Amino acid sequence: MSEFIPVFEPLLDGNEKKYLNECIDKGWIGSNGPFVKQLEHDFSAYCCQKYGSTVTNGTAALEVALQAMKDEYSWSDYDEIIVPSFNIISSAQACIYNKLKPVFVDCEDETWNIDVNKIEQVITPKTRGIIVVHIYGLPSDMYKILDLAKKYNLKIIEDAAQAHGMTYNGKKCGSFGDISTFSFYTNKHVASGEGGIVLSSDKNLIDKVNYYKNLCFTKDRFVHNHLGHNLRMSNLQAAVACAQLEKIEKTIAIKKHIGGLYQELLKNIPAKLSKAKMPYAENHYWVFGLVLNDDIKLNAKTAMEKLAQANIETRPFFYSLHLQRAVLNLGIKDNISRPVSEKIYEKGFYIPTGLTLTVEKIEYISNQIKALF
Amino acid sequence: MSEFIPVFEPLLDGNEKKYLNECIDKGWIGSNGPFVKQLEHDFSAYCCQKYGSTVTNGTAALEVALQAMKDEYSWSDYDEIIVPSFNIISSAQACIYNKLKPVFVDCEDETWNIDVNKIEQVITPKTRGIIVVHIYGLPSDMYKILDLAKKYNLKIIEDAAQAHGMTYNGKKCGSFGDISTFSFYTNKHVASGEGGIVLSSDKNLIDKVNYYKNLCFTKDRFVHNHLGHNLRMSNLQAAVACAQLEKIEKTIAIKKHIGGLYQELLKNIPAKLSKAKMPYAENHYWVFGLVLNDDIKLNAKTAMEKLAQANIETRPFFYSLHLQRAVLNLGIKDNISRPVSEKIYEKGFYIPTGLTLTVEKIEYISNQIKALF
Numbered sequence: 001m002s003e004f005i006p007v008f009e010p011l012l013d014g015n016e017k018k019y020l021n022e023c024i025d026k027g028w029i030g031s032n033g034p035f036v037k038q039l040e041h042d043f044s045a046y047c048c049q050k051y052g053s054t055v056t057n058g059t060a061a062l063e064v065a066l067q068a069m070k071d072e073y074s075w076s077d078y079d080e081i082i083v084p085s086f087n088i089i090s091s092a093q094a095c096i097y098n099k100l101k102p103v104f105v106d107c108e109d110e111t112w113n114i115d116v117n118k119i120e121q122v123i124t125p126k127t128r129g130i131i132v133v134h135i136y137g138l139p140s141d142m143y144k145i146l147d148l149a150k151k152y153n154l155k156i157i158e159d160a161a162q163a164h165g166m167t168y169n170g171k172k173c174g175s176f177g178d179i180s181t182f183s184f185y186t187n188k189h190v191a192s193g194e195g196g197i198v199l200s201s202d203k204n205l206i207d208k209v210n211y212y213k214n215l216c217f218t219k220d221r222f223v224h225n226h227l228g229h230n231l232r233m234s235n236l237q238a239a240v241a242c243a244q245l246e247k248i249e250k251t252i253a254i255k256k257h258i259g260g261l262y263q264e265l266l267k268n269i270p271a272k273l274s275k276a277k278m279p280y281a282e283n284h285y286w287v288f289g290l291v292l293n294d295d296i297k298l299n300a301k302t303a304m305e306k307l308a309q310a311n312i313e314t315r316p317f318f319y320s321l322h323l324q325r326a327v328l329n330l331g332i333k334d335n336i337s338r339p340v341s342e343k344i345y346e347k348g349f350y351i352p353t354g355l356t357l358t359v360e361k362i363e364y365i366s367n368q369i370k371a372l373f
Numbered sequence: 374m375s376e377f378i379p380v381f382e383p384l385l386d387g388n389e390k391k392y393l394n395e396c397i398d399k400g401w402i403g404s405n406g407p408f409v410k411q412l413e414h415d416f417s418a419y420c421c422q423k424y425g426s427t428v429t430n431g432t433a434a435l436e437v438a439l440q441a442m443k444d445e446y447s448w449s450d451y452d453e454i455i456v457p458s459f460n461i462i463s464s465a466q467a468c469i470y471n472k473l474k475p476v477f478v479d480c481e482d483e484t485w486n487i488d489v490n491k492i493e494q495v496i497t498p499k500t501r502g503i504i505v506v507h508i509y510g511l512p513s514d515m516y517k518i519l520d521l522a523k524k525y526n527l528k529i530i531e532d533a534a535q536a537h538g539m540t541y542n543g544k545k546c547g548s549f550g551d552i553s554t555f556s557f558y559t560n561k562h563v564a565s566g567e568g569g570i571v572l573s574s575d576k577n578l579i580d581k582v583n584y585y586k587n588l589c590f591t592k593d594r595f596v597h598n599h600l601g602h603n604l605r606m607s608n609l610q611a612a613v614a615c616a617q618l619e620k621i622e623k624t625i626a627i628k629k630h631i632g633g634l635y636q637e638l639l640k641n642i643p644a645k646l647s648k649a650k651m652p653y654a655e656n657h658y659w660v661f662g663l664v665l666n667d668d669i670k671l672n673a674k675t676a677m678e679k680l681a682q683a684n685i686e687t688r689p690f691f692y693s694l695h696l697q698r699a700v701l702n703l704g705i706k707d708n709i710s711r712p713v714s715e716k717i718y719e720k721g722f723y724i725p726t727g728l729t730l731t732v733e734k735i736e737y738i739s740n741q742i743k744a745l746f
Contacts, residue, residue, distance in 0.1 A: 009400060010400055010402060011400075012397045012400060012402070016397045017393075017394055017397045017398075020390075020393045020394070020397065020609070021390055021393070021394070024385045024389045024390045024393065024613075025390075027382060027383055027384075027385060027729075029383060029385070029559055029564065029565065029566035029613060030558070030559035030566045030567065031566065031567055033566070056429045056430075056567075056603070056604075057429075057603045057605070058603075059588065059602070059603040060602075060603060088588075088595065089588060089589075089595070089597045089600075090588070090603070093588075093600050096600065097600075185403070186402055186403035191402065192402065192607070192609075193402035193403045193404065193406070193607030193608055193609050194403065194404055194429075194603075194605050194606070194607040195607075215432065215461075215462060215463070215466075216462075216699065220689070220692070221688065221689050222461065222462070222689060222690070222691050222692040223692045223697070223698075224462045224692075224697050224698070224699040224700075225697075225698045225699055225702075226698075226699050226702075227462075227466050227469065227470075227699050229432070229433075230429070230430045230431075230432040230433060230463070230567075231429075232430070232567050233567070234565070234566030234567040234568075234609075234610060235566055236393070236565075236566050236607075236609045236610060236613065237607060237609060237610070240397075240402060240609065315594060316593070316594050316595060317595075318595050319593070319595040319596045319597075324596070324597050324598075325596075325597070325598045325599075326589065326597040326598055326599050326600050327597075329598075329599075356400075
């Protein structure tokens with residue numbers, strides 16, 4: 001029996017401490033601190049976008065991104081946004097809070113990303129944008145999505161919260177969106193505990209993000225013409241994120257190493273593993289997922305319980321958004337079938353890929369997984 | 374001409390660095406870190422409440438507090454919450470986002486706190502609660518407010534974001550609310566850059582805050598029955614707040630010293646100063662405000678511009694909530710007159726009370742203020 005193996009663990013071996021100590025020495029802890037500005041500059045440059053605006057987390061990033069877009073493009077209430085059904089609730093919620101209607105599209109069996117071939121059939125005259133999410137570390141097929149966006153005059157919201165530093169056909173994830181969002185949650189390639197950022201090359205959009213995220217303060221300070229939120233990120237979080245960004249290539253190399261080992265060790269089990277590569281991208285394994293084969297009686301829940309007994313932490317796959325009671329209760333329902341995302345929830349889970357994981361632990365985990373069958 | 378004097382500055386001379394370094398050494402940066410738990414425990418104990426739940430900031434604290442209360446007490450949409458008109462927009466916004474109607478009550482000329490004598494006349498059968506805000510460092514008259522709450526069966530939301538460590542008749546601010554909220558913004562007596570907390574002695578309420586602030590995750594992780602938010606505070610912010618809480622009495626002593634000096638140096642100017650004490654409380658001078666006399670031609674804006682030329686940063690007083698276009702645009706209007714909060718916006722501003730302020734600077738600021746007349 002191994003010691004407890006968490007599903008993720010950050011690696012804080014760069015300038016994190018140095019920068020945090022600088023925050024304290026200089027009294028810079030608030031959201032107007034220099035690491036906030038540095039992170040906004042460096043991260044947007046890294047992702048090939050012109051501007052960045054830090055926020056409290058990736059969920060907040062999506063919420064304020066849609067708020068800015070709805071305002072900038074004069075979208076109407078209940079205009080439609082296409083959202084992958086296999087995804088965390090944040091993207092659906094961001095639509096709902098902005099009085100936009102999420103329309104869910106099933107995912108591909110192979111990549112677990114949005115099924116590009118199923119997008120066109122849900123486009124209506126009210127469709128305004130597509131939230132693209134690069135699931136678990138493998139980019140979505142952006143060129144096809146961009147073609148659709150052009151054909152139907154749709155905006156792209158690129159949720160790259162699982163895809164820091166990844167590339168699609170050699171171009172950085174986060175560079176494709178009219179607006180792009182990232183999370184700096186503890187398990188991300190750039191981690192600050194909690195944190196996030198909105199990127200764009202459209203200054204108007206980022207100005208609006210900056211306005212809405214800061215309570216819609218005006219030149220007259222406490223005079224407010226609109227309602228916003230306080231979504232400001234502190235300089236402490238930004239200090240850690242800056243240090244993390246400096247060594248993102250090392251982080252990605254570790255993740256690819258872990259993923260590569262799992263691919264090798266688990267290649268013969270009766271399950272579909274995270275896709276190693278597609279013609280347009282390699283996987284960086286933000287997480288390493290597996291979907292048990294249909295003809296195996298075992299489901300994800302039982303497998304996860306057994307692994308927990310072996311001290312291995314896992315996480316279930318996303319529960320399809322079109323099935324969430326939180327969404328259905330609002331009357332958001334239709335007759336579209338989304339069999340893939342429904343199935344992979346039943347059969348899928350992901351396993352530890354913490355940055356401090358040793359080869360021995362990876363072998364132990366793999367052996368425990370093989371013992372399930 | 375002095376060097377630039379900011380309106381506030383934190384003092385980070387305790388265990389801030391030590392605790393932050395511990396976060397990095399142990400890999401504890403996320404919201405599940407031990408400083409988060411410690412802060413929730415220690416801060417609620419300090420404020421004589423049983424439970425605490427940290428959040429991203431004070432605005433978020435109010436939003437999720439009302440969300441929890443509306444759920445717990447089964448309030449209906451557009452039930453009414455009494456809110457001081459002299460106050461930052463966050464309290465009105467928290468009502469609006471939770472589909473509750475804010476009803477604004479004017480403030481007292483002397484304390485700038487809610488005018489307790491004007492509360493009863495706005496109570497209707499739909500009134501459910503009162504948001505009490507301790508403005509600028511002087512507690513509101515809680516016993517009278519609690520009497521009204523008892524008489525009309527209203528809940529108290531005590532917004533103590535400006536009142537860390539202050540007491541009303543010997544009892545801690547934050548101990549009076551059915552739910553109480555605090556901010557840990559950089560200029561607060563307990564500062565973490567950005568941050569906040571919700572306190573209560575009702576476990577159901579705090580359980581609901583914990584649920585809504587964490588995306589309404591369930592035991593089945595990604596299955597959501599309700600829509601929430603991500604309002605989680607990181608362990609980094611909590612580490613700094615823990616260090617700050619350890620030396621809050623020192624912070625308060627510095628603030629009282631600064632306030633006392635201003636009281637002395639400015640006692641003869643034609644302006645009303647922050648009230649030093651009431652029978653039930655002393656001022657801790659979260660900020661030091663002054664309201665120019667009616668018979669003086671000078672208004673706040675001009676005074677602030679002149680002080681800015683002398684390198685002294687100031688802030689305007691709050692703009693009355695019942696006059697905010699962000700509120701009026703939603704159709705929230707009535708015929709109640711609120712002359713005091715309207716007047717003090719025109720005539721009021723506050724001056725530097727940063728924790729690193731020297732006696733020389735306080736004298737310089739006071740001399741520049743006297744030179745205005």
